[in-house]
Amino acid sequence: MPVRKVGARWLVDIRYKGRRYRTRSPGVTRADAHAHELLLRSELATHGGLEHMARVTDHSRPVPTFSEYAAFWMDRYPRTRRNKPSEVASKRSILGAHLLPVFATKRLDEIRTIDVVDLTARCSRRGLSPKTINNILTVLNCMFTSAEEWDVLTSRPKVRLQPVDRPDFRFLTDGEIAGLLRTTAPGVWRTAILLGLHAGLRWGEISALTWADVDLSRSQITVRRAFSRGSLETPKNRKTRHLPVTDELARALDGLPERSGLVLLWHGRRLQEQTALRHLHAACTAASVEPCGYHVLRHTFASQLALRGVPLIVVRDLLGHSSIKMTERYAHLTPADASSVSALMTSAVGLLTQPLRLRGHSVGTPPLPDNPATFSASADSLALMRANQQEQGPRGPCV
Numbered sequence: 001m002p003v004r005k006v007g008a009r010w011l012v013d014i015r016y017k018g019r020r021y022r023t024r025s026p027g028v029t030r031a032d033a034h035a036h037e038l039l040l041r042s043e044l045a046t047h048g049g050l051e052h053m054a055r056v057t058d059h060s061r062p063v064p065t066f067s068e069y070a071a072f073w074m075d076r077y078p079r080t081r082r083n084k085p086s087e088v089a090s091k092r093s094i095l096g097a098h099l100l101p102v103f104a105t106k107r108l109d110e111i112r113t114i115d116v117v118d119l120t121a122r123c124s125r126r127g128l129s130p131k132t133i134n135n136i137l138t139v140l141n142c143m144f145t146s147a148e149e150w151d152v153l154t155s156r157p158k159v160r161l162q163p164v165d166r167p168d169f170r171f172l173t174d175g176e177i178a179g180l181l182r183t184t185a186p187g188v189w190r191t192a193i194l195l196g197l198h199a200g201l202r203w204g205e206i207s208a209l210t211w212a213d214v215d216l217s218r219s220q221i222t223v224r225r226a227f228s229r230g231s232l233e234t235p236k237n238r239k240t241r242h243l244p245v246t247d248e249l250a251r252a253l254d255g256l257p258e259r260s261g262l263v264l265l266w267h268g269r270r271l272q273e274q275t276a277l278r279h280l281h282a283a284c285t286a287a288s289v290e291p292c293g294y295h296v297l298r299h300t301f302a303s304q305l306a307l308r309g310v311p312l313i314v315v316r317d318l319l320g321h322s323s324i325k326m327t328e329r330y331a332h333l334t335p336a337d338a339s340s341v342s343a344l345m346t347s348a349v350g351l352l353t354q355p356l357r358l359r360g361h362s363v364g365t366p367p368l369p370d371n372p373a374t375f376s377a378s379a380d381s382l383a384l385m386r387a388n389q390q391e392q393g394p395r396g397p398c399v
Helices: 030-047 051-057 066-080 085-103 113-125 130-149 174-182 188-197 203-208 247-254 273-286 294-307 312-319 324-330 335-352 379-392
Strands: 003-006 009-016 019-024 220-223 226-228 231-233 241-244
Touching: 003 030, 009 030, 019 030, 030 066, 066 085, 066 130, 085 113, 085 130, 085 231, 113 130, 174 188, 188 203, 188 247, 188 273, 188 294, 203 226, 203 273, 203 294, 241 312, 273 294, 294 312, 294 324, 312 324
Parallel strands: none
Antiparallel strands: 003 009, 009 019, 220 241, 226 231
16 A cells, blocks of 8 residues: 555655655645655656655755746646646746746745735736736645645745635526527527527537537436647536536537537537637627627526526536535526515515414414525415415324
């Protein structure tokens, strides 16, 4: 077993080309030990030994500059974390555009918390959004965390992320949806739009959908891959999703000529996002709808579900969100819907305040919940419950 716990510490014990390597994990969990094992195996496969790592982490030698450590980190960290190609490309972009121009020649142990604060202020002055700044700071934080774990540093500066306001988002109204579909002829582009509106797929997932992922007999599509930065990968958050197919989407899929390979092709080739956006904008203009992107169609799918009372946990699973916090942005109501909810709650409270009867004796009024909005019964079901209660008369104890 390459990873085992000895006392309070985790030990990594591996063999490479007949030689045994034993070392303690710098972390405190099994996951840390497995990550350290992957780091050691990567080092052995790359350099044939651990001497190169020892030179970088040997405190008797000068601490590397940020530029030297960045190359060392990029050669190891993405592989030990199983980063996707798009994630590796994003880290390289952040390093090249934002971190190396500021810290390249500084020794790693010379970077202080105030330097990180100055970097944050510099990015803000350049007009970068708080979310973009946080992406930069997250990479920097990961680099410092790894430096501590790998014994490159004994202490590290603090990295504080920026507060980020929940962004506003746009979604189409029922009238805009009807107009958009009315002005889009059957075929590839209408199917692409429906995959966003009726299934909530991201653009990368739409363009990567294959006929092997479509089961019209079961009215189901499976999202298991996506194009990102030109490479075919697992979907965001590495989540495979199984989604129901609406009748309109099923008709659109059934009308496509191809039945193998990618579902959506344009002149025999994979759809390109810019081409798809031009067609979507043209359809919006024809329908007198403000032009939008494919992510607005995904927002529309989620908003329509939320406005119709679908539980947010179900919406989360359909969208493939990593956390319910991301889905909570859809926990809103339009003013028109608020009056409907008010009427529903009036009916609900009216039913709940009826005295309960056990064996013909009134036992008073049940207390209302702290948050009445958690109830989601329809007016029809409430009326049916009340009618049943009147027909049954006094109820006996539960069995």
